[in-house]
Amino acid sequence: xxxxxxxxxxxxxxxxxxxTHASSAALVAGLAATALAATLPLWAPVDSASSWMRNFVEIxxxxxxxxxWNLLAGYGGMVSIGQQAFFxxxxxxxxxxxxxxxxxxxxxxxxxxxAAALIAVPVSFVAFRLAGGYFxxxxxxxxxxxxxxVANVAAVGGGSGTSLTALRGIxxxxxxxxxxxxxLVCVVAAIALVYLFLRSKRGLALLAIxxxxxxxxxxxxDVRGMKLAVYVVAAFGAGLAGALYFVGNLRISPDAAFSxxxxxxxxxxxxxxxxxxIEGPIVGTLVFWLLNHFFSDxxxxxxxxxxxxxxVTTIFLRQGLWGFAQQRWGWSLFPxxxxxxx
Amino acid sequence: MMLDVLLQxxxxxxxxxxxALGLSxxxxxxxxxxxxxxxxxxxxxxxxxxxxxVLAPMLPAGIAAPLLVAALLLPVSFGFGYxxxxxxxxxxxxxxxxxxxxxxxxxxxxxxxxxxxxxSADPRSIDSAGLSTAxxxxxxxxxVGALPVAILAFAVAATAALQWLFGxxxxxxxxxxxxxxxxxxxxxxxxxxxxxxxxxxxxxxxxAAAGVLQAMRTTVxxxxxxxxxxxxxxxxxxxxxxxxxxxxxxxxxxxxxxQIGFRLDPGxxxxxxxxxxxxxxxxxxxxxxxxxxx
Numbered sequence: 001x002x003x004x005x006x007x008x009x010x011x012x013x014x015x016x017x018x019x020t021h022a023s024s025a026a027l028v029a030g031l032a033a034t035a036l037a038a039t040l041p042l043w044a045p046v047d048s049a050s051s052w053m054r055n056f057v058e059i060x061x062x063x064x065x066x067x068x069w070n071l072l073a074g075y076g077g078m079v080s081i082g083q084q085a086f087f088x089x090x091x092x093x094x095x096x097x098x099x100x101x102x103x104x105x106x107x108x109x110x111x112x113x114x115a116a117a118l119i120a121v122p123v124s125f126v127a128f129r130l131a132g133g134y135f136x137x138x139x140x141x142x143x144x145x146x147x148x149x150v151a152n153v154a155a156v157g158g159g160s161g162t163s164l165t166a167l168r169g170i171x172x173x174x175x176x177x178x179x180x181x182x183x184l185v186c187v188v189a190a191i192a193l194v195y196l197f198l199r200s201k202r203g204l205a206l207l208a209i210x211x212x213x214x215x216x217x218x219x220x221x222d223v224r225g226m227k228l229a230v231y232v233v234a235a236f237g238a239g240l241a242g243a244l245y246f247v248g249n250l251r252i253s254p255d256a257a258f259s260x261x262x263x264x265x266x267x268x269x270x271x272x273x274x275x276x277x278i279e280g281p282i283v284g285t286l287v288f289w290l291l292n293h294f295f296s297d298x299x300x301x302x303x304x305x306x307x308x309x310x311x312v313t314t315i316f317l318r319q320g321l322w323g324f325a326q327q328r329w330g331w332s333l334f335p336x337x338x339x340x341x342x
Numbered sequence: 343m344m345l346d347v348l349l350q351x352x353x354x355x356x357x358x359x360x361x362a363l364g365l366s367x368x369x370x371x372x373x374x375x376x377x378x379x380x381x382x383x384x385x386x387x388x389x390x391x392x393x394x395x396v397l398a399p400m401l402p403a404g405i406a407a408p409l410l411v412a413a414l415l416l417p418v419s420f421g422f423g424y425x426x427x428x429x430x431x432x433x434x435x436x437x438x439x440x441x442x443x444x445x446x447x448x449x450x451x452x453x454x455x456x457x458x459x460x461x462s463a464d465p466r467s468i469d470s471a472g473l474s475t476a477x478x479x480x481x482x483x484x485x486v487g488a489l490p491v492a493i494l495a496f497a498v499a500a501t502a503a504l505q506w507l508f509g510x511x512x513x514x515x516x517x518x519x520x521x522x523x524x525x526x527x528x529x530x531x532x533x534x535x536x537x538x539x540x541x542x543x544x545x546x547x548x549x550a551a552a553g554v555l556q557a558m559r560t561t562v563x564x565x566x567x568x569x570x571x572x573x574x575x576x577x578x579x580x581x582x583x584x585x586x587x588x589x590x591x592x593x594x595x596x597x598x599x600x601q602i603g604f605r606l607d608p609g610x611x612x613x614x615x616x617x618x619x620x621x622x623x624x625x626x627x628x629x630x631x632x633x634x635x636x
Contacts, residue, residue: 079440081377081447126620129627130579132439133375137575138623141616144572148613159609260568264451271444300455307451314444315433 017339018199026333037184041177050173053180054248059289060183061245062265064190066281068237069266071194074276075203076230077210079132081263082139083238085123085146086116088257090239091246092150098166100155105166106182109243116239120232128227140260147258161253164246179248186244190237195278197233198336206230207336210276268310274320278334283322346484347601353486355577355597356494357559359590360552361570362577363500364545366589369578371517371541372435374442378450379574381567382546385453386553388562390415391466404471412554416547423546428539435538450567457564465561474558493555500548501590507544508586517541569612576619582629591631 007013037056041049065087073079094112098105123142130138151159167175197203208216209223217223246252265288266281273284288306295302317324325331365379376382393411394401401407434441476488508514519527520534528534556562556570573596581592596615603614622629 073440079443081443126623129623132373133369133377133443134575134579136439136443137375137377137571138579140568141572141576141619145613145616145620148609148616152609152613264447267444267447275440300459304452304455304459307448307455311445311448311452314441314448315430318441 012342015341017341018335018337020332020335020339022331023333023335034184034188038181041180046173050176053176057179057183057244057248059285060187061241061248062269062288063187063281063285064244065238065241065262066266066269066285067190067194067278068234068241069263070270070275070278070281071197071237072230072234073267074270074280075198075206075210076227076234077213078227078231079136080127080139081136081260081267082127082141082143083234083266084258084260084262085139085143086120086235086238087242087245087262088143088146088150088254089119090116090242091252091257092156093239094243094246095156095162095164095166095252098164099162103166105164105247106178108166109182109186109240109247112243113236113240116242117232117236120235121228123235124228124231127231128224140263143258143260143263147254150258151254157253159254161251161256164250164252167247167250179244182247183244186240190240191278191282193233193237195334195336198278202226202229203336265306268306270320271310272313272320274322274324274326277320277322277326278336279322279326279332280320284320287321345482347605348598349480349484349486351598351601352594353490353494353597354601355594356490356497357552357556358573358577358597359497359593360493360500360548360555361574362581362589362593363497363504363586364548364552365571365574366578366581366583366586367504367545367548368542370584371521372538374431374435374538374542375439375446376431376545377443377446377571378453378567379446379549380569380571381450381453382549383553383556383570384562384564384567385457386415386419386550387468387557388457388461388466388553388564389418389550390554390557391461391468391562394468405473408468408470408554408558412551415550415554419546419550420543423549424539424543426546427542428535431542432535432538450571454564454567461564463563463565465563466557467561468554468557470558489559493559496551496555497590497593500551501586504544504586513540573615576615579629580619580622582632585631588629588631592629595630 040052044052065083069080069083072083090112092112093115094105094108097103097108097111103111127135127139127142150156156162198206205216205221205226208219208221209226213223242257246257269284269288270281271284272287273282274280291302291306295305313320319327322331361380361383365376368374368376368379390408390411393415394407397411398407401410431442431445434445470489473492474487474489477485478488478491479485506514508517516527516532516537519530519532520537524534527537553562573593577593577596578589579592580595581588581590596618599618600611600615604611606614
């Protein structure tokens with residue numbers, strides 16, 4: 001455990017501890033799981049490995065997207081229903097780079113995310129004119145503008161969409177394994193990025209803004225700059241999820257890429273898992289995946305149940321499943337707070 | 343040609359005005375953003391369609407049938423809105439906008455899928471006994487539909503009624519009081535939870551009227567709600583928050599802009615409306631006619 005020693009008046013010295021037993025265990029378990037997953041193509045039977053890898057890529061996209069929504073809403077206090085704008089932009093930017101600019105499609109994934117982040121800067125200028133609930137619907141309108149605009153571009157197939165031809169000629173097994181590894185790297189990187197960001201000094205500033213914007217500003221925190229930074233990082237993450245999703249899917253259309261369902265799923269996952277904590281979207285994604293696995297055949301009833309679950313959680317269990325566990329048993333896998341111990 | 347586009351746009355805007363008034367009222371009184379607003383309009387339309395089908399043997403023929411069903415639906419909707427606010431949404435209000443957004447957004451998904459399960463994805467409409475095809479000839483060789491004109495007239499009347507309610511009655515005074523400062527209003531003897539419930543109940547009367555008229559004028563299908571919400575929202579922002587006349591003018595402007603877009607290319611109408619909204623947001627974020635309610 002890394003500990004800083006602090007002299008405290010009247011008590012002697014105290015240690016600042018940031019890790020918990022649970023977080024140390026989680027780190028070991030996480031590394032083991034990552035190693036196990038990374039070698040999956042080597043030890044799993046070929047048939048089932050293919051379906052596992054495809055499943056994992058899809059879940060990874062949901063997880064990254066939900067984590068970024070959690071960063072934006074749970075930490076930045078910006079509740080958006082328009083993050084699908086950056087999901088779609090990431091996907092389309094990846095496709096354009098791959099199909100038309102001859103960039104390797106896997107290299108185009110982080111570049112697509114970068115494009116989404118760049119576009120987020122001018123978009124924020126418009127979106128930040130609104131606050132609270134109106135920000136949520138305003139961002140939804142902006143996402144709809146991107147959907148309708150892309151639907152009018154004939155080069156990417158207009159409203160009916162187009163295929164990712166950049167991956168033509170690559171063997172299916174190679175393509176699936178590469179996509180899987182890329183997804184794994186993206187998930188680990190996204191979790192690490194968010195965790196390290198929140199533990200840093202800037203993360204502390206972000207928590208201060210979330211708890212009280214006016215008080216934070218009076219302490220010298222650049223609230224506007226901080227919000228812009230979070231918005232851009234969240235757009236990068238959403239773009240990464242989108243680019244990754246359409247590399248796995250090979251086909252893109254405006255209605256799929258800019259669907260409000262992406263934000264709906266992210267909101268439900270984060271709220272059910274617990275907003276404003278890193279474990280929240282991870283738990284939420286697991287719940288979502290289990291429900292999807294067992295109930296997705298029921299189509300509309302499945303969505304109906306998910307919506308109801310989110311409503312019930314918000315009304316009766318405001319902190320979500322993980323928030324409940326944290327309060328009840330003191331679990332914290334990704335501690336961002338500092339403990340002062342003698 | 344230009345006159346025709348302008349007229350059609352204003353008539354379309356009348357319907358959008360009805361969509362927007364309820365949203366404006368609820369936000370004005372309790373800062374609640376109801377993301378299921380459009381879905382409730384669609385739900386009301388389907389309730390009217392179902393009511394017409396169930397009550398068919400008892401109803402008179404012609405335009406009286408939908409009007410009678412609407413007359414039944416309005417008080418039901420009033421009660422529904424009151425109960426929803428009193429026992430569900432009031433608990434989600436607060437400084438943090440997240441709970442109310444999640445709950446209304448969850449309701450939106452629930453309503454859409456419930457309607458999809460019950461009525462299938464087919465678009466449906468209410469038979470208005472020829473009213474929707476009847477037209478009025480205007481001087482200059484332009485003809486306008488009788489039903490859209492009636493809808494616009496209804497929207498103007500509803501705006502005037504709301505403005506009167508807000509500015510001239512004791513109910514309106516309680517709305518303004520809890521909007522300005524909930525705690526002081528409660529110290530003066532108001533029960534904010536009941537005032538909020540009443541405001542939402544009135545908004546739901548408008549929602550029901552908008553739903554029936556939308557289904558008479560065109561068609562409704564279970565997935566239409568979000569688009570209606572976005573139009574209503576754009577009208578509120580373009581008009582400027584806090585004034586019902588501003589909301590109506592915002593809706594009319596949105597209708598005209600969309601109509602110009604539709605005339606240029608059928609795929610551009612909604613897109614151009616969105617762009618006009620964004621332009622207002624950048625150039626004049628307080629809206630065209632900002633005013634504190636009342």
